[in-house]
Amino acid sequence: MSDSDASNASNVATKADSTTSEASSREGLLAKARAFLRQPDVLSRDVATRREFLIEKGLDTEEVDQLISETPPPVPPRTYPQPAPSKLPVILYATMKLLLLLTGASVVGAAMYFTYIYPKLAATFGARSKLLEHQTDLLRRLHTTGEETRKHRVGNQVHSLPPTVSPKPDAAETPITAEAEDVPVRLEEQKEPQSQTRETQEVQESQPSSYDRLYTSLQRLRDALPRRKPQYGSTLQDMSDMTALITSKMYAPKVHSGIEGEVRKEIRAAKGLLLNRKTFTSIRPQSEAITP
Incomplete structure (x- = not known):
């Protein structure tokens, strides 16, 4: 067991x-x-x-x-939003397009400038330089002609002066023979002033022609010079006209018609009556106010 x-x-x-x-x-x-x-x-x-x-x-x-x-349920995978598409290609395309447009516009502008504007500017500056040269040439000619006329007038004044007369010797010292010898010399001295007066007359006759030429050249110079026009002449005239109109309208006496004048008189009379009634009210004496 x-x-x-x-x-x-x-x-x-x-x-x-x-x-x-x-x-x-x-x-x-x-x-x-x-x-x-x-x-x-x-x-x-x-x-x-x-x-x-x-x-x-x-x-x-x-x-x-x-x-x-x-077992726990499976965790879902993480989902991330898709990134936005890159804007770099769009920006590059827009930049290239803008550069092309600017380049084309600059090329067209340069072509238009050198085709139409530059020749006109060059012609304008060339005309100005030519006009300046012409004006300086005219002024130079005027100066030379003025100098020539001044010298000519000085020479004429010198030639037109009377010849100096030598002092006469005393009668007691000079004999008769000396006087007889001086007769032809005096005749020649009298002839010389006559010839000088003739030369001065010829020079004076020739001077108007030179003066006429100087006058014509001055007229041409005046016509060639550009005349300055007042920039604000019309504007100043308009402003003065407007000021005169405003002044006349401001200080002009008011003229009313007959009916309007009568109405204004009646209104003034009514205003006067109302003012008189308001200012001078009827005041009863105290003796009348107290009853016996």
């Missing part, structure tokens, strides 16, 4: 050890399966594939279903 009891006890102990070892191994397998199911790569797979894999590893369907229900 004792031997059989001992064998039974040993069998029970071995069975208990085997059951505890199986339970511990089962728990370890379930823990491994639970950790396996929580991996992100496994969570992304479908449920049927995970169930088949766990059943192949020796787990029951109930345990597999329990483990699958315990």
